[in-house]
Amino acid sequence: MHPELDREGALARLLRELPDDVAEPYGFGEFQHRARQRSQSRRTGGLGPLLALAAVAGVAAVALWMRFGAPTPRPQVAVVTGPISRGAAPATGASAPSEEAMERWLASLPREPALARVGNRAAVTGLEDRIAQLDDLLSAARAEQGQPAQVLALQQERTRLVGALVQVRYAETLANASR
Amino acid sequence: MTRLADTGVSEEVLARACAGDDAAREAIYSALAPATLTLIRRMVGQRALSEDIFQDTMMTFYERLPQFRREAPLGAWLRQIAISRCLMHLRSPWRRARLYLDAVRLPGAPDEAPPPVTPPYAGESIDVERALATLSPTARAVVWMYEVEGYTHQEIAREFGRSVSFSKSQLARAHARLRAWFEPQDNRQSCTLN
Numbered sequence: 180m181h182p183e184l185d186r187e188g189a190l191a192r193l194l195r196e197l198p199d200d201v202a203e204p205y206g207f208g209e210f211q212h213r214a215r216q217r218s219q220s221r222r223t224g225g226l227g228p229l230l231a232l233a234a235v236a237g238v239a240a241v242a243l244w245m246r247f248g249a250p251t252p253r254p255q256v257a258v259v260t261g262p263i264s265r266g267a268a269p270a271t272g273a274s275a276p277s278e279e280a281m282e283r284w285l286a287s288l289p290r291e292p293a294l295a296r297v298g299n300r301a302a303v304t305g306l307e308d309r310i311a312q313l314d315d316l317l318s319a320a321r322a323e324q325g326q327p328a329q330v331l332a333l334q335q336e337r338t339r340l341v342g343a344l345v346q347v348r349y350a351e352t353l354a355n356a357s358r
Numbered sequence: 359m360t361r362l363a364d365t366g367v368s369e370e371v372l373a374r375a376c377a378g379d380d381a382a383r384e385a386i387y388s389a390l391a392p393a394t395l396t397l398i399r400r401m402v403g404q405r406a407l408s409e410d411i412f413q414d415t416m417m418t419f420y421e422r423l424p425q426f427r428r429e430a431p432l433g434a435w436l437r438q439i440a441i442s443r444c445l446m447h448l449r450s451p452w453r454r455a456r457l458y459l460d461a462v463r464l465p466g467a468p469d470e471a472p473p474p475v476t477p478p479y480a481g482e483s484i485d486v487e488r489a490l491a492t493l494s495p496t497a498r499a500v501v502w503m504y505e506v507e508g509y510t511h512q513e514i515a516r517e518f519g520r521s522v523s524f525s526k527s528q529l530a531r532a533h534a535r536l537r538a539w540f541e542p543q544d545n546r547q548s549c550t551l552n
Binding site for chain 2: 190191193194195197203204205207210213214217
């Protein structure tokens with residue numbers, strides 16, 4: 180043990196005796212130069228937070244519109260009639276890989292946000308519910324060998340909803356990170 | 359060590375500086391900047407970060423100088439700004455995120471403490487520096503504020519926005535760690551170069 184550390188006030192004395200020339204500050208001219216630079220960057224950088232705020236507000240508005248204002252997708256499989264060709268799987272096109280990536284990203288997020296806010300929560304649960312409905316419809320359509328065009332329409336609608344969900348949850352992670 | 363809190367300047371220089379006189383501001387800078395940077399360096403450790411906080415502190419100091427009410431030495435007022443800036447850094451989410459990233463070390467990476475800020479010719483002080491460097495930034499700030507700057511536990515708790523027991527427990531743990539550091543060297547694993 181340090182010979183004096185157990186004595187009353189020994190640590191304070193040792194700390195106060197540390198040399199104070201550990202770092203010589205730059206001169207006043209350099210200080211003024213840096214201050215001017217920082218003031219300029221503050222002025223020009225002031226738009227950044229405003230743009231970020233506008234982007235988050237835009238995403239939230241789109242999500243709310245989709246939740247409360249967008250037309251509900253029609254259950255097109257319910258009106259399917261006519262001949263069904265066995266084994267005609269729908270071509271989901273180039274959207275499938277990106278949708279998989281989006282879903283992987285969504286799966287990597289915590290199931291429930293640490294702090295649930297009513298606005299976000301309503302949008303997220305609304306979108307998740309509609310995606311689940313579409314999943315049911317898609318499963319039914321595939322099981323019944325539905326028309327490829329209608330299955331494709333359902334698949335595209337699902338991709339659009341997953342994209343919206345990604346945007347809402349991304350905005351949520353940004354908002355959490357900035358807190 | 360020069361204590362920033364005890365440092366003052368003449369009333370005439372202060373009045374001129376408040377009126378925007380550059381020569382007077384430079385005189386104040388010469389008188390107070392070294393102790394300010396030393397304080398910040400002791401509190402946060404890293405050189406580049408210290409200079410960043412120092413610049414921010416001095417800019418705030420000059421911006422607010424006309425509001426200085428002369429109830430305490432000018433150095434004490436500047437010290438308050440500097441400590442507040444250091445604690446703001448310690449509390450920032452960016453720093454917490456960085457701490458998290460730093461904690462995720464690659465397997466086999468050395469677990470080294472930050473290097474001491476005192477040059478190695480300084481004799482006994484190098485031990486104290488190394489011991490301080492083993493503390494977490496929060497514990498180091500609490501130790502420095504309590505032991506050197508003379509803050510009470512109540513004042514530290516207020517600055518951190520935490521309870522008095524937070525300050526007391528941080529200090530007690532830091533003391534225990536420092537005592538352990540100064541245990542006889544043969545109890546500690548040696549480090550040799552092959």
